[in-house]
Amino acid sequence: MPTPLNNEMSDMDKLWSAFSTITDHFSSVDSMLEAIGLAGLPTAHRYGILFGIVTFVCTVTAVITLLVLGGSFDRIKEQSRTGTSSVPSVVEARNSRPLLLERLIEARERMMRENYPEENKMTNGLTNLAKMLLNIAPGVKAKEVAELVDEDGNKRESGRSKIPEGYVEEYCIAYRACMDKPGGPMLNGLPEARFEAYARAYAGCGLYTSTNYRRSYARLYETMACQTHAMEKKFSNHFDTRPEDIVGRVVRLEPLEADRHAQILFDITCGDIYQGNKAFNPDEVWGFQEAGPFKNAEEMKNSFVFQRGQNEAAFAIVENLTDRVIGCVILTNDNPANLNISIEAPIVKPSSQGTVEQLEACFLLMDRLFALGYRRIQLALDSGDLHQKKLPGRLGFTQEGMIPKHMVVKDSNRDSLIYGMLNSDWDKGARSFLYKKLHGAKLESRDKNNNEKESELEAQKAIAKEREEKEAKKQAEEKKNE
Secondary structure: OOOOOOOOOOHHHHHHHHHHHHHHHOOOHHHHHHHOOOOOOOHHHHHHHHHHHHHHHHHHHHHHHHHHHOOHHHHHHHHHHHOOOOOOOHHHHHHOOOEOOHHHHHHHHHHHHHHOOOOOOOEOOOOHHHHHHOOOOOOOOHHHHHOOEOOOOOEOOOOHHHOOOOHHHHHHHHHHHHHHOOOOOOEOOEOOHHHHHHHHHHHHOOOOOOHHHHHHHHHHHHHHHOOOHHHHHHHHHHHHHOOOOEEOOOEEEEEOOHHHHHHHHHHHHOOOOEOOEOOOOOHHHHOOOOOOOOOOHHHHHOOOOOOEOOOOEEEEEEEOOOOOEEEEEEEEEEEOOOOEEEEOOOEEOHHHOOOHHHHHHHHHHHHHHHHHOOOEEEEEEEOOOOOOOHHHHHHOOEEEEEEEEEEEEOOEEEEEEEEEEEHHHHHHHHHHHHHHHHHOHHHHHHHHHHHHHHHHHHHHHHHHHHHHHHHHHHHHHHHHHO
């Protein structure tokens, strides 16, 4: 029963009396449960409710504490006052990094200059690594290459003097294989177009890539080149002018050349409006790179983009549909002694960031590197580059760790996240995962089935050939003994 209040009592006495009345009802857990109508519950249920209340109170307290100590309330207050977000963007965070001490910068330059003068020599031409990765150029035009095979599938001897060793043999093997099993319907009026497209792509991969890779690359090239008469003409003309390019479904890779690519690469990354692209902050492209933004194309020519070490290679990324350059991709730290190499995140215009074009450019290089025998490909990213952090997961890389104070970039510290792709992981599913993402489940399934069937046929042919050789040897010995 509530305690009657005396009108002569002071306000403080009245408040204290009311509070005492409330606390009388909650002097124990049982009285509190009785007051809220839960006194009849089993003991286990009572304690469950009690612990739930305690957990709720602790959670709310922790959230409020984190909001206060983490500065969220201050940022909300600042944002309501200014009308803009106070959280710095990725570019702003990168530009606000403190610079290294002057003595450290001087020591770095001195040691590079005095201890490793030869390693600092750079070139803007093709390195041996780039030459190894590019397709083999036969030295003749598409139609002349096709004449190496006659109607019976026999190799012709004419015109071989210009062609690299082994190219003719590989071309003829692929031509016959496609005749036996073409990858699709024939083009009207061009019955041999598929055979020729498959054969020149297969032979262009060279003698040192794996057979499975050559078949896969050639089938995709054949599919793209023989969709229509217009596409067949376009691919044949491109082969006549640039047979060394690595061609994919949506992009192709050209060896990066200053005279050919510097101006267009500067135009698409300088931040100005260009070919329908909106203006942007050039630090979005160059903020986490070792140099840039650049004032002009000449300055870019003298930077790391075009100046290559002997253990590096660079390629321009060109859209197949528009023939426009969208960026470049660079390989570094080639270590053939241990069959390791590093791939850098592609430098592309902002509108191409995270697109299928960027992913396929990486896939084309990774697939060829593993086909040539490399065991591990490394991808290192700036820990502050939030945009590029998504790339390794899209490509199937595994994060291996972080190296603090790994590099000095623009006279400030860089912590690097290290990702790796192993040849074993590539063969066991990473390649199929990425191939399906780029080209669809149908093409991935066709590619897989084709390689399995072709591998079985090759194994059968090898066994049959071995038997024939043994039989011929046996007959020769018997004839000799007679």
